[in-house]
Amino acid sequence: MSEIKISITSVEDSLSSLSNRASQLEKRAEEAEERISATEDHSSRLAAMEKAVERLLLKVDDLENRSRRKNLKIINLPEGTEATTPLVDFLQSTLPALVGLPSDFPSLEIERAHRALSPVPPGQTPRSVLVRFLRFSQREFVLRAALKKRDIRHDGSQLRFYPDLSSEVLRKRRGRAQARLNKYRGFAYPARLRCLHEGQIHLFDTPESAALFLDSINLFMYQYYFTL
Template identity: 45%
Template structure:
């Protein structure tokens, strides 16, 4: 058997997983920042704009000086019409640790820019984002019941309930657990 072509890998179901894994690894140093008002960069170099924004909004808790960024740009969607949500910024940090520090800090603090609350997210492939979104229904139900949970990479739900920890590899497993154990409470 000869070497595999890209078409062979993509047509194989496990190959798609492999390609998706490679794509997500290449995005590891990326951060997606949502809610920066459209046009607020005023023609300024996006890398410099985001570096300064991070120092201003996140502050000296994380950045005493502007972080080193490889690149920064708005997502490639078309520019939204007035009144529609702004396109997110995709930012690639030179150092993964700086990206992690900003992401971790933003989870526990409110970040605002020009009166808009900013949200920081890891930059994931669309396939992985869809897999993680499949848990949204059960996550919402768990949240309403006050049950602690977290989503682990790539797409595994970890639930802490009655002093026990449960891990689910599929939304169906998690939903079944919710119906059987949590909904009764």
């Protein structure tokens, strides 16, 4: 009988030990579930914060580009071509003839103009010129006239005219393929691919969507980068 009692006691001790271990495992499982739940909540909050930051960055970039709407960037204007004349006065008198504005076009109202704030590059491409107009309508008219005329030269240099865009918009434009349909190509603000086919303008948010459209009409797509 004593041996049976000893065996029963041993079994009871083993069961008690197993019960304690099971309780510990249950407690650890509950703690793990709590940590997982907390991690999931943290991940959800982090994802929401990332979306909020992305929206704010888009708004900031939009505000920056709106503040640049009156600006025009001129590339390759020779250094010192204005001589002793203030740059604003030089541009007001020279731009109309350069871009081919109508003779009855009102005098250009330019708030300020300056070269890029960098050292003069000896023997290299001249610094770009940033021009801020008083009115957006005048800047737009000058830019459209320049794009229409295309071949604009001054002192033997071919000039290029661009809107003044934020670095983020320029980054998007540089990184996207440009569709070419019927010899027409371009960007819709801020960086949507734009093309003309059979008299209709098509807009694409991604190069992939443009490629699908091109494939559907058996045309090709080539890489084109927006350069300053």
